[in-house]
Amino acid sequence: MTDVDLVITASRLVTPKGPAPLTGDRLRDLRVVGDALVAVDDGVIVDAGERDAIERRYGALARLDLPGQAIVPGFVDPHTHALFVGSRADEVVLRQEGRSYMEVLTAGGGILRTVRAVRAASDGELIMETLERLDRMLAHGTTTAEVKTGYYLQPEGELRLLEVIGSLDHPVDIVPTFMGAHAVPPEFEGNAPGYIDSLLGVIPRAAAMASFCDVFCEAGAFDLEQSRRVLEAARSVGMGLKVHADEIEPLGGAGLAAELRARSAEHLLAASEEDLKAMAREGVVAVLLPATSYVLMKGRYADARRMIELGLPVALATDLNPNCWCESMQTVISLAVYKMRMHPDEALAAATLNAAHAIDMADDVGSIEVGKRADIVAIDAPDHFHIPYRLGGNIVTHVIKGGDIVVDRRMAPCF
Numbered sequence: 001m002t003d004v005d006l007v008i009t010a011s012r013l014v015t016p017k018g019p020a021p022l023t024g025d026r027l028r029d030l031r032v033v034g035d036a037l038v039a040v041d042d043g044v045i046v047d048a049g050e051r052d053a054i055e056r057r058y059g060a061l062a063r064l065d066l067p068g069q070a071i072v073p074g075f076v077d078p079h080t081h082a083l084f085v086g087s088r089a090d091e092v093v094l095r096q097e098g099r100s101y102m103e104v105l106t107a108g109g110g111i112l113r114t115v116r117a118v119r120a121a122s123d124g125e126l127i128m129e130t131l132e133r134l135d136r137m138l139a140h141g142t143t144t145a146e147v148k149t150g151y152y153l154q155p156e157g158e159l160r161l162l163e164v165i166g167s168l169d170h171p172v173d174i175v176p177t178f179m180g181a182h183a184v185p186p187e188f189e190g191n192a193p194g195y196i197d198s199l200l201g202v203i204p205r206a207a208a209m210a211s212f213c214d215v216f217c218e219a220g221a222f223d224l225e226q227s228r229r230v231l232e233a234a235r236s237v238g239m240g241l242k243v244h245a246d247e248i249e250p251l252g253g254a255g256l257a258a259e260l261r262a263r264s265a266e267h268l269l270a271a272s273e274e275d276l277k278a279m280a281r282e283g284v285v286a287v288l289l290p291a292t293s294y295v296l297m298k299g300r301y302a303d304a305r306r307m308i309e310l311g312l313p314v315a316l317a318t319d320l321n322p323n324c325w326c327e328s329m330q331t332v333i334s335l336a337v338y339k340m341r342m343h344p345d346e347a348l349a350a351a352t353l354n355a356a357h358a359i360d361m362a363d364d365v366g367s368i369e370v371g372k373r374a375d376i377v378a379i380d381a382p383d384h385f386h387i388p389y390r391l392g393g394n395i396v397t398h399v400i401k402g403g404d405i406v407v408d409r410r411m412a413p414c415f
């Protein structure tokens, strides 16, 4: 018998199976084990299987028994703008009145409003508000998250935001992304190329702090050529690439992501079939953000079914930002199932293993498999179908992060 730090038992274990990324039918090929046991030592999964078959092998310093419950991998949120201050709750009504994202932006609202707030904030304020969001993300089962800069829009200020991200001390593992090219700042109105010039100078320093570089390639933000300049500079200093591509207009950002072999392209509502095929050929992850579609109230969602058919590795993310304040991957999974017709199996795989692949973390997290970090979520339900089904709530009862039980909501009062 081997002594391990923690043994978890549950009525069902549901996990995607590596290697990542999962495409086509593999997205639905989950491992499901009834009456399961997971053995964890030193923060790492050392065994996972049928309880009857493996229980006698392990003595445990701690046990977590979850009768009647299912366990799934910790959710990975591969696209967030979680570092900001303030809110833009009042803009919901503007959107109801039919004003577009770009109209709100040109009227001085939208992202530029958040930029003013972030520039005026101290590091302490930025850290405090972001940590509160990370707490809620964790409570909803997110154990790894990507966080982008992009609300300072000055080269040095954007580096400062990377430093702030690096200083966040939180159980959620954070993958930092440099997104200086998130919007054209007021100082460079009408001169996007000039802003890009100024950003290029700090990209080598950004590379020391960020894993990825992202660009908002969209009409009214940065065109293909400007996006290419930023991305090529980032690639030359070893950063991974991401592109906010073809969200509103078919500019060709998805094609650019394929050409530059970006790790992922995001949104993709307006991407051409040809560009999607190019992404599939190059293995570029399609990171879909249905919560953004939901809050924009246009009724338009990315064509997840077609992307899966074309063999694209599809991942899901919240896009958490002041325009789309969604901290819950459970909500995103619901929207993926109900609005994009993803099968609940596909949605779970897209929110865990493929999401981890989208931020180059799939060797460590995203599935309950031997050798991976013990990032595990227990839900108050017998199977993962309840995650999309139980709309708008939080059915996560426990979050295990690197083998530590960091959330236990069983004892919390339920109203």
Ligand SMILES: [Zn+2]
Pocket: 079, 081, 244, 266, 319
């Ligand atoms: Zn985004």
